Amino acid sequence: xAGVTQSPTHLIKTRGQQVTLRCSPKSGHDTVSWYQxxxxxxxxxxxxxxxxxERQRGNFPDRFSGHxxxxxxxELNVNALLLGDSALYLCASSFQDRDYGYTFGSGTRLTVV
Amino acid sequence: xxSVGLHLPTLSVQEGDNSIINCAYSNSASDYFIWYxxxxxxxxxxxxxxxxxxxxxxxxxxxxxxNKTVKHLSLxxxxxxPGDSAVYFCAENVSGGSYIPTFGRGTSLIxxx
Numbered sequence: 118x119a120g121v122t123q124s125p126t127h128l129i130k131t132r133g134q135q136v137t138l139r140c141s142p143k144s145g146h147d148t149v150s151w152y153q154x155x156x157x158x159x160x161x162x163x164x165x166x167x168x169x170x171e172r173q174r175g176n177f178p179d180r181f182s183g184h185x186x187x188x189x190x191x192e193l194n195v196n197a198l199l200l201g202d203s204a205l206y207l208c209a210s211s212f213q214d215r216d217y218g219y220t221f222g223s224g225t226r227l228t229v230v
Numbered sequence: 231x232x233s234v235g236l237h238l239p240t241l242s243v244q245e246g247d248n249s250i251i252n253c254a255y256s257n258s259a260s261d262y263f264i265w266y267x268x269x270x271x272x273x274x275x276x277x278x279x280x281x282x283x284x285x286x287x288x289x290x291x292x293x294x295x296x297n298k299t300v301k302h303l304s305l306x307x308x309x310x311x312p313g314d315s316a317v318y319f320c321a322e323n324v325s326g327g328s329y330i331p332t333f334g335r336g337t338s339l340i341x342x343x
């Protein structure tokens with residue numbers, strides 16, 4: 118049974134560009150949450166999607182947006198990239214918004230140059 | 231600022247020793263606490279959790295202690311093995327809403343053979 122899968126695994130972008138990261142939740146899960154993890158820091162919550170809607174949002178600017186598809190997969194979009202957006206972006210999935218079985222993917226390492 | 235923090239950023243132990251990783255939290259409303267292990271190149275992995283109506287919980291080689299009076303929790307790993315080398319995060323959550331763990335900065339555990 119595949120867990121949470123994220124793509125791509127690594128990405129290099131230039132300042133000012135836009136990026137799209139993808140996440141497929143674990144089988145049986147319908148809720149996807151995105152986190153940003155800067156080097157040496159803990160993951161910081163960006164937003165959560167359930168039933169194709171953004172349900173919760175952390176303290177991130179509008180440059181960060183997302184989408185959830187009918188098959189529960191999700192995308193994270195970041196516009197007007199800044200050097201400070203360089204980080205590991207993690208996706209976590211769960212069934213509804215419960216804690217049981219909350220599973221993280223291995224992340225996408227984004228480097229902005 | 232962050233509501234969850236760790237006392238020691240790095241802990242070095244010898245194989246076979248017992249390890250203790252500490253964590254302080256400041257949100258009095260938090261009633262659910264989780265320890266995650268993050269290995270290099272991977273996302274956080276659930277280790278053990280504890281709810282605020284308990285002060286101790288044991289798993290396989292791991293024990294979590296919760297002291298609500300001083301807002302402190304610890305993770306004890308018995309007979310530490312090289313495979314335990316990783317970054318450990320404590321996270322907190324307030325029950326009743328969506329499960330969105332708030333992470334602290336983490337402690338790097340290095341186990342020497």
